[in-house]
Amino acid sequence: GAGVSQSPSNKVTEKGKDVELRCDPISGHTALYWYRQSLGQGLEFLIYFQGNSAPDKSGLPSDRFSAERTGGSVSTLTIQRTQQEDSAVYLCASSLRTGRYGYTFGSGTRLTVV
Amino acid sequence: EDKVVQSPLSLVVHEGDTVTLNCSYEVTNFRSLLWYKQEKKAPTFLFMLTSSGIEKKSGRLSSILDKKELSSILNITATQTGDSAIYLCAVEADRGSTLGRLYFGRGTQLTVWP
Numbered sequence: 001g002a003g004v005s006q007s008p009s010n011k012v013t014e015k016g017k018d019v020e021l022r023c024d025p026i027s028g029h030t031a032l033y034w035y036r037q038s039l040g041q042g043l044e045f046l047i048y049f050q051g052n053s054a055p056d057k058s059g060l061p062s063d064r065f066s067a068e069r070t071g072g073s074v075s076t077l078t079i080q081r082t083q084q085e086d087s088a089v090y091l092c093a094s095s096l097r098t099g100r101y102g103y104t105f106g107s108g109t110r111l112t113v114v
Numbered sequence: 115e116d117k118v119v120q121s122p123l124s125l126v127v128h129e130g131d132t133v134t135l136n137c138s139y140e141v142t143n144f145r146s147l148l149w150y151k152q153e154k155k156a157p158t159f160l161f162m163l164t165s166s167g168i169e170k171k172s173g174r175l176s177s178i179l180d181k182k183e184l185s186s187i188l189n190i191t192a193t194q195t196g197d198s199a200i201y202l203c204a205v206e207a208d209r210g211s212t213l214g215r216l217y218f219g220r221g222t223q224l225t226v227w228p
C-alpha cells in the first residue's frame with residue numbers, strides 16, 4: 001500500500017483480556033518495527049523484524065508481549081492479560097533495507113485498558 | 115545505556131519567532147540522527163543526518179549535526195501555527211548494511227501562537 005496501515009485505530013479493552021494489534025507495512029519494506037508511546041513520553045522500542053532474520057525482541061517489556069510477522073509482510077503484536085499500564089499508542093514503522101529516509105510510521109493504535 | 119535527550123521539553127512562541135531545538139545523545143555505534151515531526155499520531159520524517167557540520171534544509175527548517183559534541187539542533191525560522199507539534203529526535207545504532215534500531219528522545223512540544 002501507499003503507507004503503513006495499522007488497525008484498529010482505537011481499542012478499549014478490559015484488564016486481563018488479550019488484544020491483537022495489526023500492522024501492514026509499505027510493500028517492499030523489509031524492516032518492520034513496533035514502538036510504544038505513553039502519554040508525555042518518547043517512543044519506546046519494542047521489537048524489530050528485518051527480512052528473514054531472527055527478530056530483535058529486546059524491547060518487549062514482559063512475556064505478556066509477543067509479535068510475529070508472517071510472510072515478511074503483515075505483523076501482529078499481541079498483548080496477553082492486559083494491564084492498565086499497557087495503555088499507550090502503539091506505533092508501527094517500516095523501512096527499506098537501507099533506510100535512506102528513515103522509517104515511515106503508521107498512524108498507530110491507541111490502546112486503553114480499563 | 116544508550117540514550118537521547120532533547121531540550122527544551124516544551125516551548126511556546128509567537129508566529130514569526132525563530133526557535134532552536136536541541137538533541138544530545140549517547141549511543142554506542144552511532145550511525146545517523148533523525149528528526150521527526152509528530153502532530154497527531156504518526157511521526158513524519160524531517161531529516162536524516164550522518165555527517166558532522168553539514169546543514170540540511172527544507173524550507174524554513176534546517177538541522178545540523180555535531181558528532182564531536184554528540185548533538186544536533188533543529189532550527190525553525192519564521193514560525194507558523196502549523197509548526198505546532200512534537201519534534202522527535204532519534205539516533206540510529208549501526209547494524210551494518212541494514213537500517214538499525216532507533217533510540218528516541220522524549221520530544222519537544224512546540225506551540226506557536228498566532
